[in-house]
Amino acid sequence: MENQLVFNKENIAVTDSLIIAETFDKQHKDVLRDIRIQMDYAGEEFSQRNFAPSNYEVRGKQYPKYDLTEEAFTLVVFGYNTKEAVQTKIKFIQEFKRMKEYIQNQQQPKAMNAKESILANMKLTIQLNEDVDGMKEDIKQLRHDMDKKLTLDYSQQQAMRNAVNKRVHKLWNEDMVDKKVYETMRRVYAALWKNLKDAYRVNAYSNILQKDFEEAMSFIEGWRPIFNGSQSA
Numbered sequence: 001m002e003n004q005l006v007f008n009k010e011n012i013a014v015t016d017s018l019i020i021a022e023t024f025d026k027q028h029k030d031v032l033r034d035i036r037i038q039m040d041y042a043g044e045e046f047s048q049r050n051f052a053p054s055n056y057e058v059r060g061k062q063y064p065k066y067d068l069t070e071e072a073f074t075l076v077v078f079g080y081n082t083k084e085a086v087q088t089k090i091k092f093i094q095e096f097k098r099m100k101e102y103i104q105n106q107q108q109p110k111a112m113n114a115k116e117s118i119l120a121n122m123k124l125t126i127q128l129n130e131d132v133d134g135m136k137e138d139i140k141q142l143r144h145d146m147d148k149k150l151t152l153d154y155s156q157q158q159a160m161r162n163a164v165n166k167r168v169h170k171l172w173n174e175d176m177v178d179k180k181v182y183e184t185m186r187r188v189y190a191a192l193w194k195n196l197k198d199a200y201r202v203n204a205y206s207n208i209l210q211k212d213f214e215e216a217m218s219f220i221e222g223w224r225p226i227f228n229g230s231q232s233a
Helices: 017-023 028-042 044-050 070-077 083-107 114-147 154-173 185-200 210-222
Strands: 007-009 012-016 051-058 061-069
Touching: 007 083, 012 017, 012 083, 017 028, 017 061, 017 070, 017 083, 028 044, 028 061, 028 070, 044 051, 044 061, 044 070, 061 070, 070 083, 083 114, 154 185, 154 210, 185 210
Parallel strands: none
Antiparallel strands: 007 012, 012 061, 051 061
C-alpha cells in the first residue's frame, strides 16, 4: 500500500527509517544517526529485538536502512516535539494499533461474520479514539512539564547577547552612565549581566528558562546602571 506508515513483517507490526525520514521531513542519514545513538543507549538485547538492519536499492546501488518495532520507533522519535511531529507520531500510533489488530485477526482461525466484523471495527475505532485522546493529554502534560524546565536555545541566547550589546552601547554613547564610576564599557557590560543573572537567580544567563525569555529581553531593554559605585566587574 502506498504511503503506508506501518506494515506487517513476519507477523510483526513495523515501520522503517525511510518512512520516518519522509514523514518527519528529515534527512535519512540523520534518522540513521538517531537510531544508532538510541541502539547504543538501549543495549544489545533491546536493539536485537526491536531494530532490524536491512537495505534498499537506488539505481542499482544498495543503501542501509532499519526496520523498527513500535517500541523502537517510540524511542527514536521521542525527542521530535514540534507540533507537526507530535501529530505525525499520533498517526503512527494509530497505524501500529491497526496493524497489530490486523495481524491478530489474520492469526485467528475462526472467521467473523459480517455483523461480528462491523462490531469489531466499531470497537477498534472507539478504542483508537480513546487511545489518541489519552495520548494527546499525555503529550500536552509532557510539553507543559518540559516548558517549565527548558532553558534558552541557541537563537535565544544570541538574541539576548545582541540586546545586551545594543543596550550597553546606547547607554555609553549617550552619556547615560556615570563614567567616573564605571570607567570602561566593559564594567557596564559586567553590571548588566550581573543584574540579569541576579534577577532570574541563575549562575549563567544561558540557564534562564525559555518561558522567561520575553520578560528577560524587556529587562535588558529597560535596564539602567545603579549610580552608587557598588557595581563591579
